[in-house]
Amino acid sequence: MSFLVGEDLTGGYGGPDILQGCAIAAERREITVVVGPNGAGKSTAMRALFGMLKLRSGKVRLDGEDITALAPQARARKGMGFVPQTDNVFRSMTVQENLEMGAFVRDDDISDTLEEVYGLFPALKDKRRQPAGELSGGQRQQVAIGRALMNRPRVLMLDEPSAGVSPIVSHELFERILDIARGGVAILIVEQNARQALELADKGYVLVQGRNRFTGTGAALLGNPEVRKSFLGG
Amino acid sequence: MEDVVNAVVLVTNFLVVPATAYGCQLALGALGVTLVYGVLRFSNFAQGETMSFGAMVTILFTWLLQSWGVGLGPLPTALLALPVGMGVTAGLCLLTDRWVFRFYRRTKAQPVIFLVVSVGLMFVMNGFIRFVIGPADRVFTDGTRFLLTVREFKAFTGLSEGLAIKTTQTLSLVVAVVLVVLLFWFLEKTRTGKSMRAYSDNEDLALLSGVSPEKVVAVTWLIVGALAAVAGTLYGLDKSYKPFTFLSLLLPIFAAAIVGGLGNPLGAIVGGFVVAFSEVFLTYPYRKFLAYLGPEGWRPDGLVQFLSTDYKFAISFFILVVVLLVKPTGVFSGKSS
Ligand SMILES: Nc1ncnc2c1ncn2[C@@H]1O[C@H](COP(=O)(O)OP(=O)(O)OP(=O)(O)O)[C@@H](O)[C@H]1O
Ligand SMILES: [Mg+2]
Numbered sequence: 001m002s003f004l005v006g007e008d009l010t011g012g013y014g015g016p017d018i019l020q021g022c023a024i025a026a027e028r029r030e031i032t033v034v035v036g037p038n039g040a041g042k043s044t045a046m047r048a049l050f051g052m053l054k055l056r057s058g059k060v061r062l063d064g065e066d067i068t069a070l071a072p073q074a075r076a077r078k079g080m081g082f083v084p085q086t087d088n089v090f091r092s093m094t095v096q097e098n099l100e101m102g103a104f105v106r107d108d109d110i111s112d113t114l115e116e117v118y119g120l121f122p123a124l125k126d127k128r129r130q131p132a133g134e135l136s137g138g139q140r141q142q143v144a145i146g147r148a149l150m151n152r153p154r155v156l157m158l159d160e161p162s163a164g165v166s167p168i169v170s171h172e173l174f175e176r177i178l179d180i181a182r183g184g185v186a187i188l189i190v191e192q193n194a195r196q197a198l199e200l201a202d203k204g205y206v207l208v209q210g211r212n213r214f215t216g217t218g219a220a221l222l223g224n225p226e227v228r229k230s231f232l233g234g
Numbered sequence: 235m236e237d238v239v240n241a242v243v244l245v246t247n248f249l250v251v252p253a254t255a256y257g258c259q260l261a262l263g264a265l266g267v268t269l270v271y272g273v274l275r276f277s278n279f280a281q282g283e284t285m286s287f288g289a290m291v292t293i294l295f296t297w298l299l300q301s302w303g304v305g306l307g308p309l310p311t312a313l314l315a316l317p318v319g320m321g322v323t324a325g326l327c328l329l330t331d332r333w334v335f336r337f338y339r340r341t342k343a344q345p346v347i348f349l350v351v352s353v354g355l356m357f358v359m360n361g362f363i364r365f366v367i368g369p370a371d372r373v374f375t376d377g378t379r380f381l382l383t384v385r386e387f388k389a390f391t392g393l394s395e396g397l398a399i400k401t402t403q404t405l406s407l408v409v410a411v412v413l414v415v416l417l418f419w420f421l422e423k424t425r426t427g428k429s430m431r432a433y434s435d436n437e438d439l440a441l442l443s444g445v446s447p448e449k450v451v452a453v454t455w456l457i458v459g460a461l462a463a464v465a466g467t468l469y470g471l472d473k474s475y476k477p478f479t480f481l482s483l484l485l486p487i488f489a490a491a492i493v494g495g496l497g498n499p500l501g502a503i504v505g506g507f508v509v510a511f512s513e514v515f516l517t518y519p520y521r522k523f524l525a526y527l528g529p530e531g532w533r534p535d536g537l538v539q540f541l542s543t544d545y546k547f548a549i550s551f552f553i554l555v556v557v558l559l560v561k562p563t564g565v566f567s568g569k570s571s
Contacts, residue, residue, distance in 0.1 A: 050442055076444035084442075090435040093428075101432045104425075105444035147443070 001064060003028045003186045004080075004155045009048045009058040017056065018044045020210040026155060026188040027202070031181050033218065035194035035231060036207035042190040043085050045207065046159050049188075050082045051075050062155065077105045081153030085160045085190070088144035091133030095124050098132050098143050102150030110150065117146040120176055138169035145176070155186045162193055174200060195232050198222050206231060236393065241526035243395040247384075253514035254507075255403035255472050258410035261506030262465035263483065264490035265417070265499055266458040272434035272497035273454040274335070276348030281462060281487060283359035286480035287326060288463025289470040290367050292319030293374045300376070308378040310402065316467055324459035330355060331455050339451070356481075363477050372475040375402055402471040409464060414503060417457070421499065426453055434497060482547055486513065489550035493557050495564025504566065509550055517543045 002025035012018035018041045026032040034042050047053045049060055051072045059068045062078055070078070081102075090098050099117060103110040118125040121142040127135060132143050141161055148156055158177070162170035170193070178200065181187045191197035198204050201218030206227060214227050221227050263285055270278040278284075295315035305311045334355055338348055381404050384396030421427040426449075433440040433450045441447065466480070473479075490509045494501020519537035528534075541549065557564060 052438065052442065072441045073444045073446055076442060082442050084438065087436055088439060090432050090439060092435045093431060097428060097432075101428065101440070101443045101445075104429060104432075151444070 001061070002026060003063055004049065004188065005059075005061040006045065006049050007059045007061075009045060009055060009060075011048060011053055011055040011058070012044070013053070018210050019048060019053075019055075019058075021058070022207060022210055022212050024049065024188070024205055025203075026186040028154070028186045029181055029184055030202035031177070031187045031189065031200055033194075033197045033201035033204045034188065034190045034207055035192075035197065035204065036213070037231070040207045041210040042207055043159050044210070046082065046084075046157050046188075046190060049157060050080060073105070076151060079151070079154035081148035081151050081156045083141075083144045083148050083156075083158045083161060085163065088159075089132040089135075089140050089147070092131055094129050095132055095135070095143055096128040098147050099124075099150050102147035105151060113150055113152060117149050120149070120179070121146055137164040138166065138173075141165055141169075141173065145173075149180065153185060155188065156180060157188045159190045160192050161189065162191065162196075170196070195222070198232075237526045240393055240395040241523050243387075243391075243393055243397050244523055244526065247395065247397045249511075249514050249518055251397075251399055251403055253511045255400075255406040255468075256514065257507035257510035258406040259465050259469040259472065259506075260486055260490050260510050261503040262410055262413065262461050262468070263487040264494070264502035264506050265414075266462045266465070267487055267491040268494070268497055268499055268502040269454055269458050269461075271491070272499075273430060273450060274339075274348070276345045276352065277488070277496070278458075279349065279352045279484065280330075280355040280359060281458075282480040282484040283356045283363065284323060284327065284459065284462040285466030285469070285483070286363050286477055287359055287466070288319045288323035288459070289466030289475050290363050290477075291322045292316050292463060292467045293367065293372060293470070293475060295319065296374055306377060308401070310375045310377045310405070310471055312374055312467055312471055313405070316464065319463040319467055320460040323463035324456045327455035327459035327462075328452060331451065360477065360481065367477070369477055372470070374475060375471045377401060400472070402468070406468045406472055409468060413461065413464060417461075417499065420457075430454060485547050485554070486510075486550040489554040489557075492554060492564055495566040498564065498566045501564055501566035505564070509553060512553060513546045513549050516540045516549055517546050 004026045006024045008021045008023060009019045010017055010021050022041070022045055024034060024045060034045065036042050044053060048055055051070055055068070059066060061067065062080065067075060067078060090101060093101070099114060103113065123139055124142055124146060127139065132140060135143065145158065145161065161173055165173065177187060189197060198218040198221050204216060204218050204221045205212055206214040206221065214221060214224065216224070263281060266284065267278060267281050270276065292312055292315045295318045296312045299311050299315055304314065306314055334351060335348065338351060378401050380398055381401050382397065382399040384398045387397040421431055429440065429445045430450050430453060432443065433445055433447065486509045490505035491502050493508050494503070494505030517539065519539040521534050521538050524538055525533045
């Protein structure tokens with residue numbers, strides 16, 4: 001069984017169900033990518049996996065354990081990390097404080113992890129005393145990812161990490177994400193830029209209207225003419 | 235030259251000193267409003283009554299201490315009773331949260347529902363307070379009344395204008411400074427304080443970083459209750475304690491919190507002083523002040539007062555309206571309009 005599994009996820013924000021029985025699974029050391037049109041429910045699925053959505057049915061399992069009933073705080077303690085699509089930094093707090101908040105559930109010494117994150121994103125070290133809200137989009141994304149890494153997660157979920165970031169920075173960001181995966185973390189990414197993401201993906205899901213439409217390895221999805229036609233622009 | 239010095243002393247005595255003490259009291263009150271707004275995301279209209287409740291508990295305990303013959307010498311006995319008032323008020327805030335606000339938090343009620351609920355709580359508390367201590371005016375300060383008297387000042391300087399500083403005014407300043415320093419140290423340096431700021435900044439992100447919302451809310455109420463008790467007691471010591479005044483104090487307190495930007499603690503403090511100084515400076519008759527500065531023997535005809543003191547609350551209202559029109563997020567950019 002996969003490391004992180006969401007099965008038959010069904011639910012929404014109180015109105016109609018946004019997720020209609022979709023299933024997503026992520027493996028350690030692998031990159032799993034979720035793509036799909038706007039409003040397909042990709043972000044909603046991420047929120048569901050992290051316990052931030054009231055599910056009508058479906059289960060979430062982490063390392064074989066059923067965590068469906070756990071609150072987000074409890075999932076953070078279990079080693080899950082999540083970088084939301086929007087509002088993913090504490091704007092009024094400094095870069096360093098953002099990173100410290102990422103390690104909130106840890107009781108041990110965090111200075112090594114802090115150095116690791118600064119090693120991964122050297123630009124942040126110079127700006128550690130600056131409020132995160134004042135940074136550029138790319139650096140803000142780095143803070144957001146760094147914050148999630150501070151918890152030394154076993155699963156890292158990233159919702160459109162390259163949105164609003166220049167292609168060069170985005171390329172750099174994906175390099176870092178690959179490094180993180182090699183460190184043993186299960187990575188689940190939602191991406192707008194489907195082609196770039198699927199090229200790195202070990203596994204990919206195409207979500208449409210809250211349901212799984214296609215599933216396969218990154219290469220298989222890229223090679224599938226139907227996927228290409230509908231979601232990759234030919 | 236001596237006339238100019240006299241004019242300055244006059245302004246210091248009648249304006250700067252009282253406004254500073256009043257500003258401290260407002261700042262502490264506004265901090266409570268702004269902290270509740272930042273963390274719980276609603277305007278707490280029960281803040282005035284919470285201050286009143288804190289002052290009441292302090293007064294009751296002060297009376298008890300006085301009946302035992304316990305005092306603080308030159309300082310008001312109320313200072314000794316204040317920790318009890320702070321503790322009881324903090325406890326009351328926790329209880330009202332448990333009994334009232336938590337239900338609406340669980341049902342994810344709109345902020346305006348919270349606001350209306352807090353108005354209801356305000357009336358209940360007001361009734362309870364009048365039931366317990368009665369509606370009368372209470373003077374409960376004891377010890378040395380003045381730190382510096384007019385006579386001492388005149389004898390020392392030889393000026394014709396005097397300067398008096400009341401013990402309670404000094405106390406307002408000292409206590410407010412100590413509490414504000416403690417509060418900022420707590421918010422900036424401690425883990426719990428940082429989690430409070432994080433929760434106030436971005437609730438969702440705080441939750442998924444592992445912050446427990448119930449704990450943040452509880453700590454916030456503890457702080458708000460304790461600060462409110464201090465603000466109410468200092469105000470009561472400086473003027474007098476009367477349950478009715480706290481309803482009208484709501485306006486300057488909210489004006490202070492909104493001027494500084496709701497949710498911004500530093501802004502609330504600055505806002506407290508802006509409102510206090512505006513109120514005092516705009517309702518003062520400048521006749522004597524101008525007489526000192528003008529030519530020998532000249533006096534302005536009228537009182538030279540911008541507004542009668544009866545209208546001092548109109549000043550808070552005016553400040554509030556101007557800020558909401560010009561910069562709804564407050565001068566220091568709070569969270570919301
Ligand atoms: N907080 C919310 N409350 C109510 N409805 C919401 C909320 N967030 C999203 N929705 C609705 O849920 C649906 C799916 O939104 P979601 O954000 O999950 O899509 P997405 O696939 O992430 O889209 P995008 O590519 O634009 O990020 C949309 O119809 C959206 O309007
Ligand atoms: Mg999305």
